[in-house]
Amino acid sequence: MTVPTDQQALLTLDDIVVRFGGVVALDGVHLDVRPGEVHGVIGPNGAGKTTLFNVACGFVPPTEGRIHFAGKDVTGWKPHDLVDHGVARSLQGLGLFDRLSVEDNVLIGADRHARTGFFSSLLSAPRATRDEAALKERAVEVLDRLEIADLGGRVVGSLPYPLRKRVALARALVAEPRILLLDEPASGLSETEMTELGDIILDLSREVSVLLVEHHMDLVMRVCGRLTVLDFGRVIAGGTPEEIKANPVVLEAYLGAEVEDAPTRTPGDAQASGTTKGAGRA
Numbered sequence: 001m002t003v004p005t006d007q008q009a010l011l012t013l014d015d016i017v018v019r020f021g022g023v024v025a026l027d028g029v030h031l032d033v034r035p036g037e038v039h040g041v042i043g044p045n046g047a048g049k050t051t052l053f054n055v056a057c058g059f060v061p062p063t064e065g066r067i068h069f070a071g072k073d074v075t076g077w078k079p080h081d082l083v084d085h086g087v088a089r090s091l092q093g094l095g096l097f098d099r100l101s102v103e104d105n106v107l108i109g110a111d112r113h114a115r116t117g118f119f120s121s122l123l124s125a126p127r128a129t130r131d132e133a134a135l136k137e138r139a140v141e142v143l144d145r146l147e148i149a150d151l152g153g154r155v156v157g158s159l160p161y162p163l164r165k166r167v168a169l170a171r172a173l174v175a176e177p178r179i180l181l182l183d184e185p186a187s188g189l190s191e192t193e194m195t196e197l198g199d200i201i202l203d204l205s206r207e208v209s210v211l212l213v214e215h216h217m218d219l220v221m222r223v224c225g226r227l228t229v230l231d232f233g234r235v236i237a238g239g240t241p242e243e244i245k246a247n248p249v250v251l252e253a254y255l256g257a258e259v260e261d262a263p264t265r266t267p268g269d270a271q272a273s274g275t276t277k278g279a280g281r282a
């Protein structure tokens, strides 16, 4: 599928191919994320969502294709270079330091703005004190925004999983990214926690673009302005949640059946089980 590049896009993944040996995980995928947009990536199991996320983060270099961010060709850039340029991510495996406090975990994420760096601050290197004070202020602001300011001094390993997820999100946000990449942020959350997460994402989207890879359709349909649907490593559809819900190609991919067989069921209905995980490959 040839799709013209959106000139206004903040992040563009253009004609991305990823091969793992003989497996073609992505086969010419195009995706644009615009400023201020929450862009969802959905698709049945094995469709290539995680691979696409890893390409956007810099974890997996594309075999073919280009990645542009904020007007720069960033193809082949390492994850930490992308973070330095405003691409933050929050992963399923949260990657937190369990023995450090919430605040220290978040400060590690702030390193992009520290002239001296978090670790030299810990060693009280010259010039570090003023930077550290400003960063701490920023960390407190972010924790407050995510309603976990009272947990700043707690050791991360002592917190329940949903709160750890918020800490991971705070760590990504404290660097003041221009785009936030979220890999299944709703996994392991209750309905109420998922609703709160949706509120947070919508609130954040006033300042930061979001690329959201997620199985929970109720969350995706609520917070995303546009969706890209993958199947077998290709884009099979793109559009607003309403367009995607009504798209017979998407229905077929998810259900693995002719649309006539299941006329009333849409991807948005998949929350009957809360998630589409496991769907579409039976």
Ligand SMILES: Nc1ncnc2c1ncn2[C@@H]1O[C@H](COP(=O)(O)OP(=O)(O)OP(=O)(O)O)[C@@H](O)[C@H]1O
Pocket (backbone or CB within 6 Å): 020, 023, 024, 025, 043, 044, 045, 046, 047, 048, 049, 050, 051, 052
């Ligand atoms: N490191 C790898 N080596 C070989 N094949 C891989 C690797 N990573 C992914 N694949 C394959 O690439 C395809 C896409 O996988 P990917 O994990 O990106 O899909 P997904 O949409 O995220 O799936 P799920 O919803 O089940 O997490 C699958 O066929 C998968 O088996």
